[in-house]
Amino acid sequence: MSASSPATVAEATPSPILKTPLHDLHVEAGGHMVPFGGWEMPLYYTRTGILEEHKAVRERVGLFDVSHMGIVSIEGRSSAALLARRTPANALTTPSGRCRYSFFLDAEARMIDDLIFTRLDEEPEPTSFLFVPNAGTTPRVLEVLLQHRPEGCEIVRHNGSLAIIAVQGPRSRELLENTYGWDLSMKMYTGGFFTFGEKGPRHFGKGFASRLRDGKEAFISRTGYTGELGFEVFVSGTRAVEIWKQLSAKGAVPCGLGARDTLRMEKGFLLSGVDFHRDRTPLEAVMDRFLDMDHPFVGREAMEKQRQGGKYTRWSGVLVDDPSTIPRHGAPILHNGAPVATVSSGCQSPTLHRGIALAYLPPELSTTGTSLEIEVRGRRCGAKVVPLPFVPNAPSPKASAPRAGS
Numbered sequence: 001m002s003a004s005s006p007a008t009v010a011e012a013t014p015s016p017i018l019k020t021p022l023h024d025l026h027v028e029a030g031g032h033m034v035p036f037g038g039w040e041m042p043l044y045y046t047r048t049g050i051l052e053e054h055k056a057v058r059e060r061v062g063l064f065d066v067s068h069m070g071i072v073s074i075e076g077r078s079s080a081a082l083l084a085r086r087t088p089a090n091a092l093t094t095p096s097g098r099c100r101y102s103f104f105l106d107a108e109a110r111m112i113d114d115l116i117f118t119r120l121d122e123e124p125e126p127t128s129f130l131f132v133p134n135a136g137t138t139p140r141v142l143e144v145l146l147q148h149r150p151e152g153c154e155i156v157r158h159n160g161s162l163a164i165i166a167v168q169g170p171r172s173r174e175l176l177e178n179t180y181g182w183d184l185s186m187k188m189y190t191g192g193f194f195t196f197g198e199k200g201p202r203h204f205g206k207g208f209a210s211r212l213r214d215g216k217e218a219f220i221s222r223t224g225y226t227g228e229l230g231f232e233v234f235v236s237g238t239r240a241v242e243i244w245k246q247l248s249a250k251g252a253v254p255c256g257l258g259a260r261d262t263l264r265m266e267k268g269f270l271l272s273g274v275d276f277h278r279d280r281t282p283l284e285a286v287m288d289r290f291l292d293m294d295h296p297f298v299g300r301e302a303m304e305k306q307r308q309g310g311k312y313t314r315w316s317g318v319l320v321d322d323p324s325t326i327p328r329h330g331a332p333i334l335h336n337g338a339p340v341a342t343v344s345s346g347c348q349s350p351t352l353h354r355g356i357a358l359a360y361l362p363p364e365l366s367t368t369g370t371s372l373e374i375e376v377r378g379r380r381c382g383a384k385v386v387p388l389p390f391v392p393n394a395p396s397p398k399a400s401a402p403r404a405g406s
Contacts, residue, residue: 020067021163021237022244029254037135037273039068042256053259054350057226058391061169062255063247066232067240070138071158072131073208074117078150080126083117086145088282088300090292091126094119096204099189099221101290104133104141105299109281109306113137113272116223118191121206128206130191130219130234132164134272158209163240167247168230168255168263176220176231179246184220184231191221191232215239225260227267227393262347265356268317268388274329275315275344275358283307284360286315313341314366317390320355320374321382327357327374334373334380335365343374351391361385 018039026033031042042065044050056062074083083091089102096119104113113133121128133141138157145155167176173184183200186192192202195217202220211217215236224230235243248254261271270276270285281299282291283306293300306312320327327346332339346357357374365372370385 018068018159020065021160021240022065022067022165025241025244026065026254031254031256034257036257037068039135041065041068042254044256044258045254048253048255050256050258050262051350053253053255054262056253057169057228057255057259057263058351059170060251060253061167061171061175062226062253062259063244064166064168064255064260065163065244066166067159067163067237068135069164070115070131070133070135070141071162071164071234072133072138072142073156073158074129074131074145074153075127075206075208076153077125077127078153079129082145082148082150082153083129083131084295085297086148087115087117088291088293088297088303089117090295091117091119091129092295093292094126096120096122096126097190097192097202099191099223101189101223103282103287103290104137104144105282105297105303106278107299107302109283109299109302110278111272111276111280111282111285112278113141114270114276115141116221118221120193120204120208120219122204128208130208136273156209161237162209162212163235163237165233165235165240165243165247166225166230167233167252168224168226169228172228172230175247175250175252176233179250182220184222186220186222186231188222191219193217193219212236212239225269226263227269227389227391228263261345262350265345265347265358266349266351266389266391268315268358268390270315271345280360281306281312284312284315311363313360314363315388316359316361316366317386317388318343318357318359318361318372318374318383319352319386319390320357321384323354325374325376325379325381326355327376327383331357332375333357333359333361333383334375335370337373340365340372349390355381355383356390357383 030046080091087102089100115133219234331343333341
């Protein structure tokens with residue numbers, strides 16, 4: 001699934017900072033805590049640091065607390081119609097247990113947020129969904145959903161009582177199966193309920209929150225924001241503490257927002273509030289494969305018009321020539337000495353040991369091999385457009401295609 005930087009909202013009084021059910025464990029483990037999306041979250045842990053946490057996920061297995069993401073159930077006979085209207089993914093035709101990466105758009109097809117929803121039930125007609133938007137945009141997205149909620153649809157947010165632990169890395173499946181006995185032979189973009197102490201298979205059904213609160217079941221999805229084999233474990237807040245301790249004791253490395261950011265940048269994944277904030281469309285983000293154009297949805301007409309015009313910018317990867325130059329958000333990108341774009345996201349890739357940048361480039365400059373320059377602290381450095389992801393996906397008998405968004 002995704003993280004988010006909060007939109008700037010004028011408030012009479014500041015909102016209190018929120019804490020996940022795992023907050024005290026992060027502090028005890030030496031987490032460097034920072035505000036993010038309205039929550040206090042670990043940026044990194046002093047015993048490891050961003051580079052070691054990044055390496056652990058690429059080579060072994062890491063743990064992420066992503067309980068700050070929106071945890072929302074949408075249930076009732078009109079739930080699928082609401083999601084189909086508000087996202088380009090057709091919830092009306094989504095099979096049981098299928099996770100859909102999609103977008104929350106305005107009328108001009110600009111991305112307010114990216115998100116994942118999963119169908120939970122096995123009814124003839126879909127009636128139950130798990131909906132996970134980004135942390136900072138959850139209040140706004142929920143506000144819109146509630147304003148347009150049709151009769152026969154219940155929308156409930158479960159942050160606080162429930163938690164999400166993302167277990168990511170080549171050994172993630174092995175670790176979870178050995179610890180809890182589950183059979184996690186799941187395809188990418190699928191999910192289901194699992195009972196603690198039972199091998200499986202995964203099952204489906206309604207009552208998402210009530211099924212998790214007693215701690216006997218977990219909901220597990222396979223999406224991931226690192227590009228590695230990985231799973232998201234949705235559980236009660238109390239059970240989350242126990243799971244975090246058990247997996248940490250078996251060698252999983254706790255990881256913070258810093259490693260999550262470098263990992264997703266190496267794979268070319270979007271970050272809500274940084275790579276878009278109601279100023280870009282899914283077409284500009286090169287997310288065409290996640291669009292179902294078989295149903296009406298908010299923003300569809302504007303998107304079709306943009307596609308027909310064809311003159312929109314393209315989300316692209318840029319590799320810096322000088323290994324010592326680190327591109328950052330907002331750095332100017334030039335072509336033949338003239339500014340053409342700015343860096344949306346950038347970092348020093350821990351895997352490549354080179355500066356990498358993500359940017360929306362004019363279509364004529366977005367082709368692989370195009371020579372560019374990036375200006376960092378007044379100094380220009382050569383760069384070139386390269387295919388995404390920057391770091392290829394490692395072959396694995398237990399992994400399929402990586403997730404392409406947050």
